Amino acid sequence: MIRLILADVDGTLTEDRDTYRLDLDAVAALRLAEKMGIKVGLVSGNSYPVLRGLHQYMGLSGGVVAENGCVVYLQHFERLCEKLERKLAQEFSDTFGLAQSWQNPYRESDYAFYLRDDFDTNQAKKWASSHGLTLRYSGYAVHISVNSEGKALGVRRLIQLSGLEREQVAAIGDSSTDIELLKEVGYPVALANSTQDLKESSIMITRSKSGKGVVEMVHAVLRERGVTS
Numbered sequence: 001m002i003r004l005i006l007a008d009v010d011g012t013l014t015e016d017r018d019t020y021r022l023d024l025d026a027v028a029a030l031r032l033a034e035k036m037g038i039k040v041g042l043v044s045g046n047s048y049p050v051l052r053g054l055h056q057y058m059g060l061s062g063g064v065v066a067e068n069g070c071v072v073y074l075q076h077f078e079r080l081c082e083k084l085e086r087k088l089a090q091e092f093s094d095t096f097g098l099a100q101s102w103q104n105p106y107r108e109s110d111y112a113f114y115l116r117d118d119f120d121t122n123q124a125k126k127w128a129s130s131h132g133l134t135l136r137y138s139g140y141a142v143h144i145s146v147n148s149e150g151k152a153l154g155v156r157r158l159i160q161l162s163g164l165e166r167e168q169v170a171a172i173g174d175s176s177t178d179i180e181l182l183k184e185v186g187y188p189v190a191l192a193n194s195t196q197d198l199k200e201s202s203i204m205i206t207r208s209k210s211g212k213g214v215v216e217m218v219h220a221v222l223r224e225r226g227v228t229s
């Protein structure tokens with residue numbers, strides 16, 4: 001029986017994959033899950049303060065995985081990765097001409113950058129590996145990180161802190177950065193507008209995109225628990 005739902009944020013809880021506007025129906029569905037006794041956690045490439053704030057104001061209790069797996073919060077804060085020197089973020093930004101995310105001052109192990117059309121992914125991957133780092137793209141931002149396992153690292157710790165087995169956990173996401181999230185849970189769900197590689201990592205693909213797909217997923221989980229919805 002599912003006891004915890006883990007949701008990605010950008011592209012998943014939003015109205016679509018190209019906006020930061022939260023889908024209010026998705027927020028309501030996650031609150032309904034909490035009311036029915038299923039905890040909801042957020043697993044994202046965003047920084048800890050952003051996720052901790054969202055978790056609190058959305059009324060969730062399942063915890064947070066931030067910085068693509070490097071930070072976990074469930075009643076207390078844990079950083080699971082080494083810190084990455086800030087000057088490397090500046091060097092990456094200068095080398096590839098990418099603006100730094102406004103959240104970079106609040107990150108310590110995974111830095112994010114806004115993509116440009118002329119971005120050379122192969123060169124950036126080479127740069128990252130020559131610095132012992134991993135490059136990821138969420139559909140919203142390019143990330144460099146000390147963490148080669150991505151969201152899986154934080155998700156395993158969050159599930160452990162929750163005292164649950166992976167079979168009791170469902171997860172939903174929209175991009176390649178969620179493959180590492182979905183592979184850690186018993187009920188992996190992709191959205192209608194997820195990237196193809198993520199769909200291949202799921203056992204359910206929603207009919208609707210982004211936030212409306214989250215609503216479908218929550219109702220599927222509630223049905224599985226015998227709660228008619």
Ligand SMILES: O=C(O)COP(=O)(O)O
Binds near residue numbers: 140
């Ligand atoms: O930080 C990003 O680039 C996107 O974050 P996400 O993991 O919530 O999609």
Ligand SMILES: [Mg+2]
Binds near residue numbers: 008010011138173
């Ligand atoms: Mg996303």
